Amino acid sequence: MKRFPRLCFVVVCLIVSAAAFADSPVTAQQQASQYALGDQTMTINAGTFVPLFLVNPSTGGVVPLLVSNGGGVGSPAQLSVGGGGWLSWAAYVTPQIRLGLDVGTDFALSPNANWLVMVPFVAKATYAFNFYPFEVPLSLGVGMNIVNYVGNTTVDVLVRPETGMYWIYNSSWSFGLLLDYWFDMQFATTPANSRIGNFLGVSLSALYHF
Amino acid sequence: MKARIAYLFILFAAAGTILLSCEANGGSIYATIETEQKATTNTLPTLMTVADIVVQPSGTYYVAAGGIFRGVLDTVKNTVAWTPNNPTGSTPAYPFNPIYGGVTKVAPYDLCNSLAYFNTHFWGGFYTGSDDPATSSNNVGLVRFDATATAATGGTQVSTVSDGQVTMLRAEGSYLFMSTATSTSSLLAPTYDLEYSSDGATWATVPGMTSLPYPVVGMAYDGTNYWAVTRGIDVWQVTNGVDTKTTNYNVIYKGASPGSLSVLATPPALTHTAGQPNDGYNDIFVDPTTHTVFVPSIRDGVNVSTDAGATWTAVTTPAIGGTTPVSFLTVSATLNPGTNTIYLAGSDGYGYYTLSTGTNPATLTRQSSTTILLYGESVSKIIVDGSNVLMGTNLNGVWRTQFGTDGNLQSGASWTHESGGATTSTG
Numbered sequence: 001m002k003r004f005p006r007l008c009f010v011v012v013c014l015i016v017s018a019a020a021f022a023d024s025p026v027t028a029q030q031q032a033s034q035y036a037l038g039d040q041t042m043t044i045n046a047g048t049f050v051p052l053f054l055v056n057p058s059t060g061g062v063v064p065l066l067v068s069n070g071g072g073v074g075s076p077a078q079l080s081v082g083g084g085g086w087l088s089w090a091a092y093v094t095p096q097i098r099l100g101l102d103v104g105t106d107f108a109l110s111p112n113a114n115w116l117v118m119v120p121f122v123a124k125a126t127y128a129f130n131f132y133p134f135e136v137p138l139s140l141g142v143g144m145n146i147v148n149y150v151g152n153t154t155v156d157v158l159v160r161p162e163t164g165m166y167w168i169y170n171s172s173w174s175f176g177l178l179l180d181y182w183f184d185m186q187f188a189t190t191p192a193n194s195r196i197g198n199f200l201g202v203s204l205s206a207l208y209h210f
Numbered sequence: 211m212k213a214r215i216a217y218l219f220i221l222f223a224a225a226g227t228i229l230l231s232c233e234a235n236g237g238s239i240y241a242t243i244e245t246e247q248k249a250t251t252n253t254l255p256t257l258m259t260v261a262d263i264v265v266q267p268s269g270t271y272y273v274a275a276g277g278i279f280r281g282v283l284d285t286v287k288n289t290v291a292w293t294p295n296n297p298t299g300s301t302p303a304y305p306f307n308p309i310y311g312g313v314t315k316v317a318p319y320d321l322c323n324s325l326a327y328f329n330t331h332f333w334g335g336f337y338t339g340s341d342d343p344a345t346s347s348n349n350v351g352l353v354r355f356d357a358t359a360t361a362a363t364g365g366t367q368v369s370t371v372s373d374g375q376v377t378m379l380r381a382e383g384s385y386l387f388m389s390t391a392t393s394t395s396s397l398l399a400p401t402y403d404l405e406y407s408s409d410g411a412t413w414a415t416v417p418g419m420t421s422l423p424y425p426v427v428g429m430a431y432d433g434t435n436y437w438a439v440t441r442g443i444d445v446w447q448v449t450n451g452v453d454t455k456t457t458n459y460n461v462i463y464k465g466a467s468p469g470s471l472s473v474l475a476t477p478p479a480l481t482h483t484a485g486q487p488n489d490g491y492n493d494i495f496v497d498p499t500t501h502t503v504f505v506p507s508i509r510d511g512v513n514v515s516t517d518a519g520a521t522w523t524a525v526t527t528p529a530i531g532g533t534t535p536v537s538f539l540t541v542s543a544t545l546n547p548g549t550n551t552i553y554l555a556g557s558d559g560y561g562y563y564t565l566s567t568g569t570n571p572a573t574l575t576r577q578s579s580t581t582i583l584l585y586g587e588s589v590s591k592i593i594v595d596g597s598n599v600l601m602g603t604n605l606n607g608v609w610r611t612q613f614g615t616d617g618n619l620q621s622g623a624s625w626t627h628e629s630g631g632a633t634t635s636t637g
Contacts, residue, residue, distance in 0.1 A: 054240050054243075054244050056241075063244045068247075069244060069245060070245075070247070075247070075248055076248050078243055078244060079243060110243055110246050111246050111247060111248040112246065112248055116239070116243065147239055149239045149242070149243065152239055152242075154239050186238075186239065186240050188238040188241065189238075190238065192241075193238035193241040194238075194241075195238075195240035195241055195244065197240055
């Protein structure tokens with residue numbers, strides 16, 4: 001966890017550096033989306049991964065993850081607040097809609113300091129509202145999440161809605177904050193062991209148009 | 211452009227196909243994490259002071275060292291898996307909180323410094339470092355634990371001695387003996403009682419052993435007589451050039467029953483030399499087969515009697531460096547038959563010694579394993595469990611080894627510094 005502030009610092013530096021080499025700010029006349037079919041974007045994101053709770057679909061039982069499940073006062077949480085980052089590529093199909101792919105990795109720690117590592121691959125559709133100089137994207141991603149924990153690996157079904165806000169710096173660069181909610185459906189061979197993970201991602205994002 | 215997009219989708223699909231073919235191992239990662247509890251690490255500290263060790267049943271060890279630890283011997287791997295024995299469902303709740311000034315203290319907890327197995331229960335004696343004489347029931351005192359297959363649990367405070375600081379527990383013969391300390395003022399030294407019980411519920415004080423200025427430090431039973439020994443710092447005074455002992459805090463008691471314990475008229479002599487530490491008794495041990503009595507002492511080695519205490523022989527060892535007498539804290543023996551009976555004596559700062567075998571031991575030989583820390587430790591407790599020997603030390607945890615096939619602790623035998631089953635040192 002000590003590395004996370006350092007990671008954020010690096011990301012911010014990248015964003016600032018990129019902005020310094022970018023074009024000059026756009027004019028106020030460019031309030032409507034200036035992008036069209038064939039335009040593409042690349043996004044780099046890094047932030048905090050917050051494990052919220054697990055749902056047992058067989059019983060409906062809910063287990064919060066940020067507190068100890070029966071371990072008593074002072075016991076560590078079932079999962080720690082973690083971190084992660086991902087890269088996105090997308091292409092505009094209309095001036096407001098873009099389709100693309102996300103790939104990244106997120107991690108958290110268990111009570112025994114074992115790493116829970118997730119590598120999600122998500123196909124994502126985004127509708128972008130433009131309120132110049134801001135853009136509010138609404139996205140829905142569907143894909144798979146490769147989860148590894150203490151030598152065990154599962155491939156889960158992941159549904160990940162996302163929203164946030166970008167500040168449009170110029171025609172090439174936008175910077176913002178994204179919130180993404182994870183519905184991670186882990187189907188076990190024993191149905192009673194199936195769980196739906198509910199997680200929250202909060203990340204800084206730099207979006208580049210090309 | 212379209213081709214590039216198509217390639218990316220194809221790549222994505224290919225990667226997904228490969229990854230989806232992974233074995234999911236039952237797919238229950240989240241179900242595992244959901245119930246995961248933090249495992250205790252280093253379950254038996256290697257730098258603790260061991261106050262007591264109990265074997266019950268064979269291969270299962272309980273160690274009192276402030277907290278209580280439980281170890282289970284794996285005879286195949288020759289390791290002991292240790293866990294803190296935190297009794298659930300205890301009354302009061304464990305860990306036991308002392309009361310000081312009318313306020314329940316969260317820490318430090320009452321500390322367990324004695325253990326015994328008696329009448330199908332484990333018994334734990336506790337004391338607190340923050341004793342408040344003005345408040346009753348500030349120390350949990352004696353606790354009876356339910357003995358289960360997995361732990362000593364479900365502790366219940368024995369209210370009879372609710373405010374006593376328990377300094378010793380011994381199950382000997384048909385009785386459970388307990389030495390307690392009480393104080394009426396924080397400015398005054400405590401006084402000590404020796405109590406006994408045949409069932410753990412009803413307690414009686416040994417006549418003549420109440421309000422003693424010194425504690426009972428050892429108990430034994432030879433099949434006929436009960437033995438008790440007290441330890442204190444005797445006061446010597448030079449009057450008209452004659453060095454005279456004005457107090458007698460080191461006393462041996464003997465009796466056919468706990469109620470008839472009386473001062474032994476012929477105790478082993480205690481050496482006193484001006485400018486040197488006083489001698490005193492540290493414990494008592496009786497070989498249940500030969501009825502030989504051993505009294506480890508501070509300056510006179512191990513006193514041995516083969517005639518029920520009528521006469522004594524001081525088995526000594528050369529002073530360390532020619533000047534420092536070796537103090538012995540405890541004695542035990544191989545109660546498994548083997549070819550020989552081996553008597554082991556724990557010293558104060560020089561590891562363990564072996565007494566020569568036979569019914570009339572005559573020599574003390576220091577351990578041959580010189581390369582392990584135990585060689586320079588104070589061995590306060592020795593437990594023999596079949597072929598396993600456990601030694602509890604002051605400040606250096608528990609050490610364990612086994613007898614060789616000839617029944618002897620062989621030179622260079624492997625010792626385990628117990629810390630959860632890992633062997634950390636050999637000698």
